[in-house]
Amino acid sequence: MSHVRIHNFSVSLDGFATGEGQSLEAPFGHAGTRLHEWFFGTRTFQEIIGEKGGETGVDDAVARTWDTGIGAEIMGRNKFGPQRGPWEDESWRGWWGPNPPFHTPVFVLTHHPRPSVEMEGGTTFHFIDATPQEALRQAREAAGGLDVRVGGGPSTVRAFLAADLIDHLHVAVVPILLGRGERLWDGLEAIEARFHTESVTTPSGVTHVTFTRAERPTD
């Protein structure tokens, strides 16, 4: 059975997954790069952006699991780009350049579907207006038996967690207080009861918290 996984999802100590004032120039708003400095330092990230170097400690080991065994991704429209509402310009093909790091089908949840976009390297963006359950059905079909990653942003992660569709969640808690932005944890009271949780702090100062489904329902 293919699993549904969330990786490398950074939140501030006060629970914000993105800051206020998101825009083309500031994808994480006033948070800037502060939520992701730990990730930038890893070899995994450096490879994603085509660079050499980066650390290979525990931050890297945890980060690296993000694409092992993944056959498709589901992301929210706000992760795909800064636009809101009807597409005014379909030339936007994501933040990631001509060869995005996904290398799988990617299902972008939007109330405004548009034609699929095939990129270099195996990534194809599909735009669907679907419930989490229906999106997951399509992603599983496309994943060919491999796992499905839910890539964010926070409202998409919340929706999939609330619908009890997630088997593995990795959150990196960064010891900063953003004060404002979009919260990850709202509406998720007591979900930890469905998971084994584990926490570990690394020398970067980040605490990796993993939630692993304790028992899968029969499905």
Added chain:
Amino acid sequence: MSHVRIHNFSVSLDGFATGEGQSLEAPFGHAGTRLHEWFFGTRTFQEIIGEKGGETGVDDAVARTWDTGIGAEIMGRNKFGPQRGPWEDESWRGWWGPNPPFHTPVFVLTHHPRPSVEMEGGTTFHFIDATPQEALRQAREAAGGLDVRVGGGPSTVRAFLAADLIDHLHVAVVPILLGRGERLWDGLEAIEARFHTESVTTPSGVTHVTFTRAERPTD
């Protein structure tokens, strides 16, 4: 110069320091005892309640620093008791029995002052209607050169942090999602810039986050 310290302050992963529905029977509301299980397991806590036993690992080492060098405590009225508004019954002398674990003067912040109450073992409760700055002035005078502890609850901690009166903050992040209650971190954007922060996860699953003032203003 005496420092102002906060110790053993537990919050859920989603930032709640207490649950909803606080009452005489449920001082932390629907959180029950879940925020403090790590503390109950320590020898420090067992000694406070007059019992033997308890673990002596890192949780205990961190917990134990709470009363070293403390000459006075400041607490909010909601930590002192479940009553709200004017005192209907002054026979309430706190949650802690005839010999409270403070053994120092304790300044209870309330809009409804009442006569001081002297307890066994050196604890005296003083009830004052004061700003954080004024409360701290009185507590420092009473502390005789020792440090002052700010004991909670969350709104009192927030007020002292917002007023930049805290030199040391220890928060224990418990990997549960309470979903509702009183948040610790609201209104404290970017306060980490004033501190060195350190995080460490212990085998209990709790992450101890300490904030140590990076540089004291001249005062």
